[in-house]
Amino acid sequence: LAIAEVNKLDSEEFIEVFGNVVENCKLAAAAVWSHKPFQDVDHLNQTIADFLDALPQKGKEGVLRCHPDLAGRLAQAGQLTTESTQEQKSAGLDQLTQDELSTLTDLNQQYKVKFGFPFVICARLNKKAAILNGLTERLKHGAEEETLAGVEEVKKICRLRIADIVTSEAKL
Numbered sequence: 001l002a003i004a005e006v007n008k009l010d011s012e013e014f015i016e017v018f019g020n021v022v023e024n025c026k027l028a029a030a031a032v033w034s035h036k037p038f039q040d041v042d043h044l045n046q047t048i049a050d051f052l053d054a055l056p057q058k059g060k061e062g063v064l065r066c067h068p069d070l071a072g073r074l075a076q077a078g079q080l081t082t083e084s085t086q087e088q089k090s091a092g093l094d095q096l097t098q099d100e101l102s103t104l105t106d107l108n109q110q111y112k113v114k115f116g117f118p119f120v121i122c123a124r125l126n127k128k129a130a131i132l133n134g135l136t137e138r139l140k141h142g143a144e145e146e147t148l149a150g151v152e153e154v155k156k157i158c159r160l161r162i163a164d165i166v167t168s169e170a171k172l
């Protein structure tokens with residue numbers, strides 16, 4: 001979709017197209033639609049980033065809770081969204097050894113017990129080693145810091161998902 005076409009979408013179509021750029025969070029798309037027309041893809045990304053940043057603490061935590069665990073129950077059951085399936089596959093999370101899987105599962109559980117929301121990282125920008133290191137490191141942080149870190153990762157995931165939808169003019 002070119003940005004000009006994006007700007008022609010009514011709210012229902014916009015939500016249909018962008019409803020999962022923030023995982024399981026149609027609200028983000030529904031909320032930013034009223035900012036159209038978008039000058040370019042960066043403007044669209046910035047608008048969603050601003051929406052996420054403006055959420056109260058509980059809202060930020062809620063967005064993180066809408067994310068499936070990496071190599072978690074849903075992944076193992078093959079019930080991830082299309083986007084998450086591709087992202088987790090690209091990080092090699094579908095080829096974990098039994099040891100890696102039990103380590104990741106254990107760390108994810110520790111993280112969730114400590115913070116009350118799942119560990120979120122952009123899987124397209126981190127291979128499994130970086131994910132395991134990131135999880136080990138971030139487990140040591142405070143809740144406030146981790147809420148912000150998680151939202152920053154959500155923005156990266158979102159930017160890449162939008163790039164799959166909106167063709168930048170250069171690629172005409």
Ligand SMILES: NC(=O)NC1=NC(=O)NC1=O
Pocket residue numbers: 067068069070083084085087088118119120121122123124157
């Ligand atoms: N908990 C997560 O970080 N989940 C995910 N990150 C991604 O990039 N895709 C996911 O499903």
